[in-house]
Each structure stands twice: as structure tokens, then as C-alpha cells.
Amino acid sequence: MTLGSEDAVARPRLGRAPSTTHAEISHVALTLFMERGFDQTTIDDIAREAGIGRRTLFRYFPSKNDLPWGDFGPLLDRMREQLSGMPDDIPMMEQLRIAVVEFNRVPEEEWPYHRRRMELLLHVPTLLAHSTLRYASWRRVVAEHVARRLELPEQDLIPQTMAWTCLGVCLAAYEKWLDDGAAPLLDLLDEAFRLIDERIDTKVVQAHRGARG
Amino acid sequence: MTLGSEDAVARPRLGRAPSTTHAEISHVALTLFMERGFDQTTIDDIAREAGIGRRTLFRYFPSKNDLPWGDFGPLLDRMREQLSGMPDDIPMMEQLRIAVVEFNRVPEEEWPYHRRRMELLLHVPTLLAHSTLRYASWRRVVAEHVARRLELPEQDLIPQTMAWTCLGVCLAAYEKWLDDGAAPLLDLLDEAFRLIDERIDTKVVQAHRGARG
DNA sequence: GACACTAATGACACTCAGTGCCGTTGGGAA
DNA sequence: TTCCCAACGGCACTGAGTGTCATTAGTGTC
Numbered sequence: 001m002t003l004g005s006e007d008a009v010a011r012p013r014l015g016r017a018p019s020t021t022h023a024e025i026s027h028v029a030l031t032l033f034m035e036r037g038f039d040q041t042t043i044d045d046i047a048r049e050a051g052i053g054r055r056t057l058f059r060y061f062p063s064k065n066d067l068p069w070g071d072f073g074p075l076l077d078r079m080r081e082q083l084s085g086m087p088d089d090i091p092m093m094e095q096l097r098i099a100v101v102e103f104n105r106v107p108e109e110e111w112p113y114h115r116r117r118m119e120l121l122l123h124v125p126t127l128l129a130h131s132t133l134r135y136a137s138w139r140r141v142v143a144e145h146v147a148r149r150l151e152l153p154e155q156d157l158i159p160q161t162m163a164w165t166c167l168g169v170c171l172a173a174y175e176k177w178l179d180d181g182a183a184p185l186l187d188l189l190d191e192a193f194r195l196i197d198e199r200i201d202t203k204v205v206q207a208h209r210g211a212r213g
Numbered sequence: 214m215t216l217g218s219e220d221a222v223a224r225p226r227l228g229r230a231p232s233t234t235h236a237e238i239s240h241v242a243l244t245l246f247m248e249r250g251f252d253q254t255t256i257d258d259i260a261r262e263a264g265i266g267r268r269t270l271f272r273y274f275p276s277k278n279d280l281p282w283g284d285f286g287p288l289l290d291r292m293r294e295q296l297s298g299m300p301d302d303i304p305m306m307e308q309l310r311i312a313v314v315e316f317n318r319v320p321e322e323e324w325p326y327h328r329r330r331m332e333l334l335l336h337v338p339t340l341l342a343h344s345t346l347r348y349a350s351w352r353r354v355v356a357e358h359v360a361r362r363l364e365l366p367e368q369d370l371i372p373q374t375m376a377w378t379c380l381g382v383c384l385a386a387y388e389k390w391l392d393d394g395a396a397p398l399l400d401l402l403d404e405a406f407r408l409i410d411e412r413i414d415t416k417v418v419q420a421h422r423g424a425r426g
Numbered sequence: 427g428a429c430a431c432t433a434a435t436g437a438c439a440c441t442c443a444g445t446g447c448c449g450t451t452g453g454g455a456a
Numbered sequence: 457t458t459c460c461c462a463a464c465g466g467c468a469c470t471g472a473g474t475g476t477c478a479t480t481a482g483t484g485t486c
Contacts, residue, residue, distance in 0.1 A: 015462025016452050042442065048399055053465040055294050058444065126347055132345040133338060158403055160385040161378055168377025198370065228433025229481045255471065266436040271473065 022071045025050050025060055029067040029117045038124045065130035072129045072134055076141060079103045083145040092149050096142065096166060097193035101186050105171075118174055139163035169196050215294055220393035235284045238263050242280040243329045251337045278343035281330045285347055289354060292316045296358040305362050309355065310381060314399050317383075331387055352376035382409050 028050045032041045039103045043064055047054045061067050079099055086095045106114045122205040123125050139160075146152075146159040154160075241263045245254045246297075257275055260267045274280050292312055299308045319327045334340050352373075359365075359372040386405040390398045 014454070014460080016464070017288070017454095019462065043444085044442085047410045055445095055465055055467095059463080062444090064443065108314045127346045129342045129350070136341070157382070157385050157408055160388075161381045161409060164381025164384075165374055165378045169370070171377075171465080172373040173370070174374075195370055196374060227431080227483065231434065257471085268436055268438095268474090269434080272434080277475090279471070335450070374462085 019056075020050060020052055020060070022060055022067050025052070025057060026067055027113055030113055030120070033068070033120055033124075038120060038126065063130075065127055068120050068127060069134060070117075072137075075103065076137055079138075080141045083141065084148075092146065093193065093197040094144070095149075097190065098192065099145075100166065100170060101189050104185060104189055106185075115178070119178055122171070122174060122178065124168045129194070135167055139167055142166050165174065165196070169193060218228060222384075231270070233263060233273070235273055238265070238270060239280055239283045240326055243326055243333070243349060246281070246337075247329050251333060251339065276343075278340055281340060281397060282335050282347060282413055283330075285350075288322065289350055293354045293357070296354065297361075305359065305409075306406065306410040308358070308362075310403060310410065312358075313379065313383060313406065314402050317402055319398075328391070332391055335384070335391065348380055352380055355379050368378055378409070 023124055025046070027039075029046050032046055032049060036045075043057060044054055046067070047057045050057070079102070082102060083095065083099045086099070090098075121131050140163070142163040143154050143159040146162045147154040147156065150158060169192050170189065173185070173188040176192075177183065177188050219319060238259070242254070242259045245259055245262060248254075249258075256270060257267055259280070260270045263270070292315070296308065296312045303311075334344050342356070353376070355376040356367050356372040359375045360367040360369065363371060382405050383402065386398070386401040389405075390396065390401050
């Protein structure tokens with residue numbers, strides 16, 4: 001859930017060079033969004049501030065809602081690879097915990113932007129809604145892994161529900177991170193997954209017991 | 214997750230009478246969306262077909278994305294009441310199952326529309342995204358109940374995660390319902406909740422055992 | 427039946443997101 | 457230098473959503 005690296009990978013030396021990067025535009029947008037609010041910032045404001053044409057901005061990002069996200073695809077690929085390369089002798093929940101924590105690791109220079117990013121994504125209704133589409137591909141990665149691991153079809157109830165649960169855990173950890181501001185994100189995520197791993201099989205039992213006793 | 218009753222409750226007999234209802238507009242919209250596709254249907258198309266002005270349509274629904282939903286608020290209130298009035302001697306997961314099944318009960322005359330509605334909400338990206346905002350209030354109701362029941366703060370990890378899990382279960386059941394088309398929705402929901410209730414405490418253990426053994 | 431009150435309606439104008447089109451720009455290769 | 461090609465940016469257009477305001481149509485009163 002971070003912005004990812006610059007786009008400068010290895011251009012096949014042909015045609016005019018790009019005049020900017022996803023990261024640069026995203027940073028400008030994040031700053032303006034935090035200053036004026038998401039709805040009060042127009043695409044023209046951002047384009048002007050970034051020193052590019054409005055039309056160009058829409059070539060980098062398909063919509064205003066995508067601006068805070070930066071470049072999401074590569075991160076997802078990395079997580080998929082990491083999960084599929086995970087040794088089988090690790091318990092599933094632990095695999096998921098490790099992969100999720102790793103997925104959320106952000107280069108230090110991105111930290112201030114990452115906080116703004118998540119602040120916006122979780123609290124601006126429009127962005128909250130749009131995020132669903134990103135989360136859907138993320139959940140897919142989790143569901144795939146769980147399905148493979150438990151030898152079930154991906155569409156089965158267990159992998160699907162597990163993916164939703166993982167997403168919920170992550171978002172709860174993010175909320176906490178934004179709230180108290182002191183604890184490092186990765187610690188919170190790690191802790192949350194351990195807690196769920198430990199309690200997920202007892203919380204329902206507790207409820208039963210509480211009801212029966 | 215249905216459209217709910219007509220708006221004709223008990224108008225305080227003053228001023229001009231409304232010329233239509235949420236349900237009526239929603240039905241017109243659902244029909245057009247299914248015929249031409251969501252993106253290919255404009256607000257003007259719907260207003261014209263419903264025989265009202267474009268401006269009037271926006272007084273009934275705040276956005277195009279809200280058209281399939283109808284009137285959601287009252288349903289949510291009903292579920293909240295039902296959960297809070299639930300006897301304590303019923304296990305929590307069973308309480309949730311009953312409330313969720315009841316929440317999804319739809320009057321028979323709504324059935325054909327309900328199918329279109331869910332088809333759209335789950336498969337049109339824009340609507341899928343927008344639904345998040347509705348789901349958020351739904352999750353809140355679940356989280357509130359779980360928190361009260363387990364005597365935890367609502368913001369705690371367990372209630373939050375439980376709410377996400379319930380949402381995931383519901384959506385998985387809905388997907389299945391749309392897919393095979395034969396089984397009644399309420400049966401699928403009931404079945405899914407029972408399955409999760411039964412397996413949620415073993416699935417992780419299975420994974421552990423599978424890994425260790 | 428005329429009048430007053432009030433709420434719903436619809437027409438108009440406006441902002442802004444997003445798209446298609448097309449001529450321009452500038453870096454690398456021949 | 458010239459050619460090639462991708463990135464750029466301007467322009468015009470569609471469609472969602474909003475603010476404003478005059479009009480319409482019920483209800484109660486005289």
C-alpha cells in the first residue's frame with residue numbers, strides 16, 4: 001500500500017522522455033489534498049502545481065481517485081511472488097502475517113507521504129469507496145494463496161472469507177496507526193495478525209461458552 | 214440490502230405531493246442499467262423514462278451510484294434493533310446469522326429487481342466501489358453488537374475484524390447466489406454462516422496441523 | 427370558491443472530472 | 457542533419473452533480 005519506486009526502470013531509448021513521474025505527481029497531489037481538502041482541490045490545481053498539462057496528468061493517472069495510490073500493481077506482484085515462494089512448513093497464518101507486513105514496508109523517504117496517503121484513503125469518502133477496487137485485487141492475492149494452501153477452489157467460502165478477514169485486520173491496524181501516531185505501522189500489523197491468529201479460534205468459542213454457562 | 218418499502222408513510226398533509234417514489238425511480242434505473250449497461254445509461258435517460266425532471270431525480274438520490282440501492286437507512290435501523298433485542302442465551306455467531314438472514318429477506322414482488330440490483334452492485338466497478346460506503350455502516354452495526362456482546366470497545370481488533378468477516382461471508386454467499394441461480398439467497402446465507410461458525414476455529418488449526426505434521 | 431401557506435417540481439446556468447482528437451515537442455538513432 | 461517515435465498539451469465535448477429561482481399543486485381557512 002505504498003507508492004513504490006520511481007518509474008525510471010529502463011526506457012527502451014525511443015521517443016521523447018517523460019517529463020515527470022507517478023511519484024512526483026502523487027506527492028504534489030497528496031500535499032494539496034492535505035492542505036485544502038480532497039474535494040476542494042481540482043485536477044487543474046494539481047497539474048498547474050506539478051508543472052504539467054491537465055491532459056498529461058490523466059495519462060499518468062486514470063482518475064483523481066488514483067492520485068494518492070501511486071503505482072500499486074508492482075507491489076501486488078511482489079506480494080504474490082513472496083507468498084507463492086513461501087516454504088510449506090510455515091503455518092498459513094504466519095505466512096500471511098509475514099507477507100502482509102512485508103507488503104506494507106515503505107522506504108523511509110516515503111514515510112511522511114505514506115501517512116498523508118492513508119489518512120486520505122481511510123477518511124475521505126470518495127477515496128474510501130474507490131479503494132475497494134484496489135483492495136479487491138489485494139484480496140485476490142490472499143484468497144489465491146489460502147486456496148492453494150488448503151487445497152480448495154479459490155471461490156470457496158473459506159479462502160474468500162479469509163481474504164476479507166485479512167483485509168479487515170490490516171485496516172484496523174492502519175486506523176490504530178493513524179490514531180495514536182506513536183507505534184510503527186509494521187509492529188501494529190504484526191501484532192494484529194498474531195492476535196487474530198491466537199484468538200480467532202477462541203473468540204467464537206468464548207461466545208458460545210459465555211452463552212451456555 | 215433491499216430496496217425497502219415505499220416512501221408513502223404518513224405525509225404531514227402540507228405542500229405539493231411528491232410525484233414519485235424512491236422505489237419507482239430505482240426500478241426504472243435498474244431496468245435501464247440491465248438493458249444498456251450502467252455506464253451507457255445517463256441520468257437524463259433515467260429521468261426521462263421515469264417522467265420526472267433531472268433536478269428532481271437528484272433530490273431523491275444523491276448520486277447515480279445510489280440509484281440501485283433504494284432506501285437503505287431504515288433496513289439498517291431494523292437490523293440494529295433486532296440485534297440489540299436478541300436474547301443473551303443465543304451464541305453470538307448464531308445471533309449474527311439470524312440477523313443477517315433476516316436483514317436480507319426481500320418482499321416477493323422485489324425479487325426480480327433484487328437480482329438485478331445485486332448483479333450490478335457486485336459486478337459494475339463504479340458501484341462495487343461505491344457500495345463500500347454502505348457496507349461501512351452495515352459493518353458498524355455488526356461491530357457494535359460484537360463489541361457489546363464480548364464487552365470490548367467497538368474499535369477493538371476483534372469486533373472490527375468480525376464485522377469484516379461477516380461482510381465477506383455475505384458477499385461470498387451473494388456471489389454464489391448470482392452464479393448458480395437456483396438456490397434461494399437466504400438458504401445460502403444461512404449455510405455460509407453455519408459453515409463459518411463451524412470451521413472458523415478449525416481452519417487455522419488445520420493449517421497449523423498440516424504444516425507441522 | 428377565493429386565498430394563503432407550504433413543499434415538491436423543473437428549468438437554467440455553472441463547475442469539474444474524464445475522453446477523443448490532433449498538432450507540437452524533443453530525445454535517440456541512422 | 458534528418459528521421460522516427462513517444463510524450464506532451466491544447467481544445468472541444470460529454471456527463472455528473474449543485475445552486476438558484478420561479479412555478480405548480482396539494483391543504484386548510486375564510
